[in-house]
Amino acid sequence: MNADECMETIKLTSRGGDSFELPYAAARLAHVVRDANDENDDGDIDSPEDVEILKVNSPCLEKVVEFLKHYHEEALTEIKTPLEDNTFEGNVKQEWYQNFLKGIDQPMLFDLVTAANFMAIQPLLDLTCLKVSCQLMGKSAEEIRQILNIPKLTPEEEETARRDHRWIFDD
């Protein structure tokens, strides 16, 4: 059977043991799902099976499944680089995708980036990386540290950094 036209559903199970059901045709955007189902190069499979995604926690996998389902209905349009705008909304025109990442906290965003990378979902990876990029754009080194929750430099390290790369710290 051709996977693209497959009407069957499968369940993706998270590290916490929660399962999320979705059409196989939507789930196969994740290469990890294709590989688990031994999909061949022509996109043919015998019968889709459930997949355990043990590296992804439940809240994150729920968001991933939400993405996969919607992407199957409305694909994300290509993100053009160089970016047209400094804001996420300025580069992603589709309202659903704008709202998908609106209001999520930083740990969840990094969870989604990591999950997209592990599950090999390129559009989700592009979208989440863009979100992080937009958060960093135009920010000072100190602001970036706060956004990424990276420990502050020691006074000695900061003095060295300011001396060696003064132009980075200047606005």
Added chain:
Amino acid sequence: MPRSMTKKPPQLLPNATSTVTDLSTDVIEMIFGNLPQIDIMRARVCRKWRQAARNAIAPLTEFKVDTARQYNAMEAMVIPFLIHSRLCSKVSITGKNPSTMERTHEDEAECTANYTTHDIGIVSNFTMLIHLEILGATLSGRYPFLFSIASRLDRLKMINCGGLLLLWHLDDLATSSALKELHCEGTPVKGNIKCLKESSKII
């Protein structure tokens, strides 16, 4: 029976979340791939992110150098981009503009006596260069190696540059396999123009 996509059980707690340190270098490179060079430089906030910055291919944007501070910034870019040299960029080196085009060498020497000269070798740090514009900059050093290192350079624009310090030779330019467009204006050039025509170069 569901198929598991991890061979070993994860060591993390069931709902542990990711932090910035969990992002792989490949992913950080993707994040950097959306950022202009200045933001990449600022975002080198820890060892892993510095490593990613070395490999990041910045989008094709203009990096304009027209002050000593920006020249220093360009030198500082050696840190992330020199080793792996994957910067994809258009660099414009802009210096003080000579006031007239038709001066004698003596006049030129007098006028440029106080100029700060920059070693053109700095450009060779950027081996993914596609466009290079050198506008009115007082340059010194040797340039022929540029075209063997910056193999992707397809457009070179030189306006009012070189002066007494740098003399461009067409034979050297012809060694660049990718060079498609050469624009020289107010720049001393010597050599046989045929060597460029044979290579389908446009002047």
